[in-house]
Amino acid sequence: QVELVESGGGLVQAGGSLRLSCVASGRTFADEVISWIRQAPGKEREFVASVNWDGAMTLYSAFAKGRFTISRDNAKNSVYLQMTSLKQEDTAVYYCAAGENGLRMSSSEYGYWGQGTQVTVSS
Numbered sequence: 001q002v003e004l005v006e007s008g009g010g011l012v013q014a015g016g017s018l019r020l021s022c023v024a025s026g027r028t029f030a031d032e033v034i035s036w037i038r039q040a041p042g043k044e045r046e047f048v049a050s051v052n053w054d055g056a057m058t059l060y061s062a063f064a065k066g067r068f069t070i071s072r073d074n075a076k077n078s079v080y081l082q083m084t085s086l087k088q089e090d091t092a093v094y095y096c097a098a099g100e101n102g103l104r105m106s107s108s109e110y111g112y113w114g115q116g117t118q119v120t121v122s123s
Contacts, residue, residue: 001025002024025077055071
């Protein structure tokens with residue numbers, strides 16, 4: 001069974017940091033783009049960041065640039081999202097997703113999704 005599993009979410013105070021992990025099992029995603037996408041309550045899904053197959057290329061949304069860092073370790077079949085200077089508006093469920101159509105894809109273009117990990121930023 002192929003799956004992506006996120007972890008590392010939790011409750012953190014504004015200004016704090018969290019590191020999210022996404023581990024793939026069942027197959028390798030070493031040749032695919034992995035993205036982090038978030039969804040806050042009552043809002044649409046929102047692109048956060050993507051990393052290409054070898055980690056050489058990344059793309060960030062405007063709100064993530066300078067605060068979040070995406071990276072991957074293909075030997076561990078893992079992708080990470082280091083989040084710093086967290087704000088209350090970063091509160092959301094964070095999903096990782098895998099796809100083949102470039103660093104910026106629509107939700108329907110991702111072939112695999114994780115179940116999500118909750119990030120809550122308090123004041």
